[in-house]
Amino acid sequence: MDITHIEHQTAPRLEQDIHNFFTQVRFGSPIPPMTHDEHIQKIIEQTAQVLLVYFREWNELMFHHRDSDCSFWVTQFRNAYFTVLQQIDSRRYYFNPTAKHTAKWLAEHVLNKLKLLFATTGFHEALNQCNEQYEKRVDHLRELYSEVSKLSVDAPDLKFYLSYPVGTELLQSVDQVIQSFRAFEKKLTSLPWFRAQVIFSYYHLIRDSTRNCYVIRFYLTFQKVFYSNDIDYSVDLLRLWQDATYGMGILLQIPDEETQHSNGNPFGFDPDGLFNFPEPKNPLDDLGDLPDTVTSVNEQMNKICIATRGFKIFNGKKW
Known part of the structure; x- marks a missing residue:
């Protein structure tokens, strides 16, 4: 084991x-x-x-x-x-x-x-407080994204899937994944185009239950005026992700939702689970797909139950 x-x-x-x-x-x-x-x-x-x-x-x-x-x-x-x-x-x-x-x-x-x-009544109070804090955090992230949307109407959202190739699953503990992601984020935010063009970033650590492998949904929201269709932003993201993962990181290519079967799912989640297609196209969609409470077990075997101390499974930031 x-x-x-x-x-x-x-x-x-x-x-x-x-x-x-x-x-x-x-x-x-x-x-x-x-x-x-x-x-x-x-x-x-x-x-x-x-x-x-x-x-x-x-x-x-x-x-x-x-x-x-x-x-x-x-x-x-x-x-x-x-x-x-x-x-x-x-x-x-x-x-x-x-x-x-x-x-x-x-x-x-x-x-x-x-x-x-x-x-005990104290336990039920603690449970309620935990769920209230979770709900407030989700609402806060929604508000941040909505504020950014007002600054750049129809701002482009790019979505990437940071993960690992088949055969490396046993090498990637959650602590290692989080350590790599933190290094990746630090390098990414220092790039000139990121500082000039990105107005919001958001990530969500999830699991591919078919492979027992971690995947990070990563979104970048751009200032529409400065965004360029001629630039392949994924090139820099892949390079930085590989640097942070000792050359093992990949960007998963997820087919468009329209090409999937009605119950299709790129990560093998339960058909009745929360992460079915359509995959969230932007941070607001992803936040809308989250469980209503942090104590929920509706995600079944796809719920991430262990993380590095202090790391948030999902989070966003206004730049």
Whole structure:
């Protein structure tokens, strides 16, 4: 098992399972003659069995990404995990099963901690605040883009897909992708034409679930008066992206939406997911395709659940 499997498969799976656990504990009701306590205990036991199927994977996730930013439900699990781990040894960062403290013991104790947390009013307040902050950030980016649109009516938007070739998936952890993207952005913003012509930039880190590979939707909005159809801006972007990725970076060529089947999708997302065709043509479209809440699991296995601390999965900037 490699670290990219943890990022692309294990973390989204854990996000979904803990959200399901919350939903059952919060909204489920016992069927008589079962008592409420018996009902909750049954949910804990059933969820523990679900978690034990991939115990090794999420146990390694907790260690490898203890300092990463994680999605909402994975973060709740991680907090409970290290709280339980402290009961064994306050200096531990990794759980090794023993005859006394088995994997089943760990899973059930973590779920019990989460059960107590989910029952508090403070948790629901934290959940609501988290979603409100997310909504405000999305609205703020919409406003920024709208402001720019007023400065240059019908401003051209160019869209690029920064990614990696087939066969290099196992070499690209999310930390490496983000490090490369930061280096790419820094070099790009120093180019003369960027400073003179670009009035807004926007990116969104997504996943190609067919290849388990990262893709960055990257948009540049130009001052219409200075934009030139005679310049191939992709040449500079490809060169800088390759420089930042040790020569491995590519610009994906995505066919026009009109050429695809009705349920076509360049990244293999679930037909009922959020990233189906038509692919967003500009930052406003992309923002409109985002989930309504940050705690949503509607993206299913395509939700990015691990990122470098401090990095925003999507963001835009007015220049």
